Amino acid sequence: MNIRLSEAPKKTASPVPDPILFGFEGPSGCILGRGPAQRIAPGTAATLASRIAAVALDPDEIIGGALPFDREAADCLWQCRRDKARAPLASVQGGLPLAGWRLTAEPSACDYAQAVSRALGIMADEAGRSDALEKIVLARTLLVESAAPVPIEALMAQLRADRSVTAFRVALPWGADHPQGRALCGATPELLVEKQGRRVLSHPLAGSARRLADPAADRAAAAALAQSAKDQREHALVVESILDILAPYCRDLSCPEGTRLTSTRSMWHLGTRIEGRLKDGDTPSVVLASALHPTPAVCGVPTARAAELIKTIEPVARDYYAGAVGWCDAKGDGAWHVAIRCAEVSGRRARLYAGAGIVPGSDPMAEAAETGAKFGALLAALGLPQDAALQDLPCDGET
Numbered sequence: 001m002n003i004r005l006s007e008a009p010k011k012t013a014s015p016v017p018d019p020i021l022f023g024f025e026g027p028s029g030c031i032l033g034r035g036p037a038q039r040i041a042p043g044t045a046a047t048l049a050s051r052i053a054a055v056a057l058d059p060d061e062i063i064g065g066a067l068p069f070d071r072e073a074a075d076c077l078w079q080c081r082r083d084k085a086r087a088p089l090a091s092v093q094g095g096l097p098l099a100g101w102r103l104t105a106e107p108s109a110c111d112y113a114q115a116v117s118r119a120l121g122i123m124a125d126e127a128g129r130s131d132a133l134e135k136i137v138l139a140r141t142l143l144v145e146s147a148a149p150v151p152i153e154a155l156m157a158q159l160r161a162d163r164s165v166t167a168f169r170v171a172l173p174w175g176a177d178h179p180q181g182r183a184l185c186g187a188t189p190e191l192l193v194e195k196q197g198r199r200v201l202s203h204p205l206a207g208s209a210r211r212l213a214d215p216a217a218d219r220a221a222a223a224a225l226a227q228s229a230k231d232q233r234e235h236a237l238v239v240e241s242i243l244d245i246l247a248p249y250c251r252d253l254s255c256p257e258g259t260r261l262t263s264t265r266s267m268w269h270l271g272t273r274i275e276g277r278l279k280d281g282d283t284p285s286v287v288l289a290s291a292l293h294p295t296p297a298v299c300g301v302p303t304a305r306a307a308e309l310i311k312t313i314e315p316v317a318r319d320y321y322a323g324a325v326g327w328c329d330a331k332g333d334g335a336w337h338v339a340i341r342c343a344e345v346s347g348r349r350a351r352l353y354a355g356a357g358i359v360p361g362s363d364p365m366a367e368a369a370e371t372g373a374k375f376g377a378l379l380a381a382l383g384l385p386q387d388a389a390l391q392d393l394p395c396d397g398e399t
């Protein structure tokens, strides 16, 4: 047997903090990967297909985990048993709301708005050039520090209460920096790619509006989003990129329903359902995910240029945020989601991330507010004020 797997986590160094290596629960069901696990030899996107081809999976085993935002960074994929019980991710409620918490915005909403202005300046300077920056997705973070460890089980129970999203958790590599383990936890509304036999499906989102408590105002926000030329442009770039990347793998590929409004409890989005039939039904779903990632929904256009700028503009590394999380079975079937509306949780700390797509015509203050609204789902799940990241807006000197 020719299996290139790294050694299982060493018990003496740092025990697996939780027997669940990864879990996904959403509209298409519940998938749990439980230990004992082996970590697939970590590597970059360039070597993923060959590393996966070298893995022999038993029928009751799956591969699952997280691909980082940066294609040059190492992935975190686990090979483990698929839990047949199809149990929900968690039913424990204890430990929330968080007690004795403190929030630090990194960067502040106002510094974020300045970064958006800078990106818009670059786009304006380059307009008309063939390699001009057309879109960039800029993110900011909120660091939550609490008096007690963040209870992952209870957090997952809160996140899965929104039935329109896929609640997920993935155990991440840990070490001296994270003696209590580390996990990426979130509730993503965005399907990067799902593969069943030859059938392939993607449901990108781009173009957003905050949901409002008043039903009439909420409907008006949705209608304004549907008619926004800026948001439609932002969205079309994502759909074009996914169609271009999937086309060589597919026999047929289409967007039968066109672009439609979709919603979570806290956000409206423009979404497009893309469906296709693969030429080769054995192509592993994780390979398709890696080929597609990062889409312009989380990176930009042109991709490499936007990724480079993101590294220089954003003060906090994305790590696994805006990467992909998912699973893949022995037949290559599986689902991979865009790792957004999430937090990296370790001990008493949770780092929340949120980003927004910037195109010519974007308003820096509106983009800062959009990211503030996108934190809402995680903040609410932690029992913190849902609008905590909106409170320092507008910035001094702005109206």
Ligand SMILES: C=C(O[C@@H]1C=C(C(=O)O)C=C[C@H]1O)C(=O)O
Residues within 6 Å of the ligand: 137, 139, 190, 205, 206, 207, 208, 269, 297, 298, 322, 340, 341, 353, 354, 355, 356, 357, 358, 374
């Ligand atoms: C980058 C995020 O979301 C992405 C960006 C969107 C936008 O710019 O409108 C919408 C959905 C996501 O594809 C995030 O939530 O952090």
